[in-house]
Amino acid sequence: MAEFYCQSALLPDGWADGVTIRVDDAGLIAGIDTDTQPAKEAARLGTVVPGLANLHSHSFQRAMAGLTERRGEGEDSFWSWRQLMYAFNDRLTPDHVEAIAAWVQVEMLESGFTSLGEFHYLHHGPDGTPYDDRAEMAGRVCAAAASTGIALTLLPVYYRYGGFNAAPAGHGQRRFLNDPDSYAALVEAAQAHVAALPHARLGLAPHSLRAAPVKDISAILPLVENAPFHIHIAEQTQEVEDCIAATGRRPVAHLMDHVAVNADWCLVHATHMDAGETTALARSGAVAGLCPLTEANLGDGLFPARDYLEAGGRIGIGSDSHIRIDLAEELRLLEYGVRLTARRRNALAAPGRSTGRTLFEAALAGGARALKQPAAGLAPGQRADFVELDTENPHLTGRSADALLDSWIFCGDKGCVRSVHVGGQAQVTAGRARARESALAAYRTAIADLLHGGG
Structure with a gap:
């Protein structure tokens, strides 16, 4: 069982502070508690959305x-x-x-x-x-x-x-x-x-x-x-x-x-x-x-x-x-x-x-x-797919709750994303995907071959 502590998170019934998300070995959310303090072993995140x-x-x-x-x-x-x-x-x-x-x-x-x-x-x-x-x-x-x-x-x-x-x-x-x-x-x-x-x-x-x-x-x-x-x-x-x-x-x-x-x-x-x-x-x-x-x-x-x-x-x-x-x-x-x-x-x-x-x-x-994916929000039984927004990004500075979401969507871009988890596993950290370097190298090789015959 893995634990994630979020300073705030968008849950099905609205925004909540001090949210602890527990994730089972299958990558599904086993439980969510609000108004909590971070446990010693919990991974700490800022503002999180599904x-x-x-x-x-x-x-x-x-x-x-x-x-x-x-x-x-x-x-x-x-x-x-x-x-x-x-x-x-x-x-x-x-x-x-x-x-x-x-x-x-x-x-x-x-x-x-x-x-x-x-x-x-x-x-x-x-x-x-x-x-x-x-x-x-x-x-x-x-x-x-x-x-x-x-x-x-x-x-x-x-x-x-x-x-x-x-x-x-x-x-x-x-x-x-x-x-x-x-x-x-x-x-x-x-x-x-x-x-x-x-x-x-x-x-x-x-x-x-x-x-x-x-x-x-x-x-x-x-x-x-x-x-x-x-x-x-x-x-x-x-x-x-x-x-x-x-x-x-x-x-x-x-x-x-x-x-x-x-x-x-x-x-x-x-x-x-x-x-x-x-x-x-x-x-x-x-x-x-x-x-x-x-x-x-x-x-x-x-x-x-x-x-x-x-x-x-x-x-x-x-x-x-x-x-x-x-x-x-x-x-x-x-x-x-x-x-x-x-x-x-x-x-x-x-x-x-x-x-x-x-x-x-x-x-x-x-x-x-x-x-037909079990990823319709942060709730027990759903897959632990969540996105941490970068509140230090200039587009999001000083924002919280709905204003933060509005600012990301209407004046932000992918630079507002700090980390991404799929099934509780970190696939993006500090804005960069775990697979970025290997994927980019292979993509460049493919494009060179397609557009220039490998030249």
Whole structure:
């Protein structure tokens, strides 16, 4: 049994001082006491908040961040960006994928994320031939998590077609493709890699309605018991138009017509919903997986956050393409998008409530649900995932309680994070991840090879 003494901590019922957290050998919180004095053997921390889940990640895309910011001849959009991403993917080897994933996980930990949902669809060799281990690439993501200590929910992606109406896949999609039988073999192989990791879960991820028709989605859902299910949906207006043309229904409505969308589901992006879809998704118990920085970078549009939250909807956040990895900035941009359209401040908080705490607690609950990780806060039975904020950082000087959280989210960055524990184990100390140096060296080698042929 390990003990941690926190000068203050954000607990499910609010801020408390003199908090002692007891952690068992499995990394779960065995008990919490408040208004205590530090025991001699307790590790001493300052102000502590729960660790958040990053619920949507394509780790390999971090390596191309910043390389698509040159305008083409026509209008640039998600679709033109996607063609550049496909070309980049052709060069990625298993070693590259592991190195990039480890560096992404280091950046996440240093930002305050303690768990990760890896929406993984780069399965096969460059010509589409499966590796001897069908889950070779997924196994490399797991190997990265073993080295960094982040908690992982691996989400192998089902991707069959290039578009609606069973459109043939294109050259750039060869590495993603499976049918229901080959996907089942992939999932079985991935399970072996996940089973070797502490704090790991396996889920299922039909890529999108354009790549995975609803009959295939229904066929693959039983492959993993009690799995979380994630899907990209309604991210771009063209996708909505194509779905209506193919099915007569908008994407979220079409999915809910054919599949029991419930608390097991995370609908990623869900940017372009009408009022009926917004209310239906909010009432379903599913989580909307929002990635504000990526959605802004790709010009996708703004999620109807205010209407959705007022209808009781649940949200979590992810960093998706990893144009930047910064927990505070994701939450900040979510709020700012609503402020810019509604032309008012503190748009997502109830009267008298802290906006930072509102956003943080919503993302905490939604992220844990979406990943099916026992990390929904500092309470007995939850995993001991917590983040110590650096109250000596200039952005946080003189702040406490909600004002400290607001200052981190609205004027701070990852420099406000002092230490991070996952399952009671220190993975970040003095702002630097335990695995930083080895991960950075491998990442630099991978990037040099990808961009300059090893030069």
